[in-house]
Amino acid sequence: MSKRKITVAVTGLNNIDSPGPGIPVIRALKESAEFEVRIIGLSYETLEPGLYMHDLVDKSYSIPLPSSGMDSLMSRLEYIHSKENIQVIIPNFDAELHSFIKLGNRLKAELGIATFMPDLETFESRHKSVLYEFGEKNGVKVPKSKMIYSPNEIHSIGNELGYPLVVKGKYYDASIAATPEQANNYFHKISNKWGLPIILQEFVSGNEVNITAIGDGNGNCIGAVPMRKLYITDKGKAWAGISLLDEELLTIANRVIGNSKWRGGCELEFIKTKEGSYYLLEMNPRFPAWVYLAVGCGQNHPEALVKLALGEKVTPFTSYQNGKLFVRYSFDQIVDISEFEKISTLGEL
């Protein structure tokens, strides 16, 4: 059977020590059994490694940062679409999703570009600052947390949550503070980098286990693969991990995705306590950077997302292989200055 040709634009080409999911998503799409995919890379910076991976990314364009506003992003996407005839866009950054969700209807109506993301309300409902309420609504335990805008609030909330506690940024970064002084330091460090608010979260001790999953927006979990990190970088990112057989965790993931009617890819981060209880730490609203492990285990989630975006019916995956590892590596690409010049000056490569 010949494969259907399709053009998919993907962000998150920053395959660095804190990697974006773009390159793993692209690898998954390139291995699709149904599609012959032409990949358009969308980048924010000129040194995103994916820009120079020509075996994976067929053509790249720079796009404006989310802070530039939606009109600026829309007009850039119109230009790229006029050149490339994009059928599907898969945004992979937390910080850009708000803009893409808001533009979703316009992209479809004006340009015919499909996306597959949650609506704004569902997207906001799993935000770190309201995760506790999300957990209550969707039948999953969540450590208590409070959102703060000033370090003056640390004292009273620290007394309430107890120490150690976790200090988290709005989108990224988390540190464990053993004392109010440490919490104060982390408040400044993280807020300087990612802005306010800061989230203070109750510390739950145990093993971290994560799930990459995809929901169809109608309450069905199309696929889910649990993973435990085996090697963690100093940024807390998984550099190696292994797929797990964990029925209870899958049941919880199915419940969360089903109840919330999640639409699109996501990552659920849990702590499994010694007693065997699961606490949801975060729900990231896009595929994780380790999503290619799911492909290795027999579930191609990015391919399923493309089909869902195109309005096709997707049968939920029913199995995957446990005991599959991913082991990341770094790789030096040699890039001619002319390529760097092209993306830097023309915004295209």
Add this chain to the structure above:
Amino acid sequence: MKLNKNIAVSENGFIFNPVSGDSFSTNPLGQEVIRMMKDQKEKKEIVKAIAEKYAADDSTIEKDLNDFFQMLLSYQLINEHE
């Protein structure tokens, strides 16, 4: 004495717990014990077999075996050990 469900043991004595993601290596004697556990042998049968093969008294083997089971318990490879 039974290993927990889904615990995978290779011919080389490499043990993988797919629920926790943990993996372990055992020495040849540990492999023998694990193999007997997989064959549903009772503790006293394992003690007898090891004691005969290595010319040691039952009480010494039983003591070492209890330590070994305690380790398996702490690694969540078995559920109980009396």
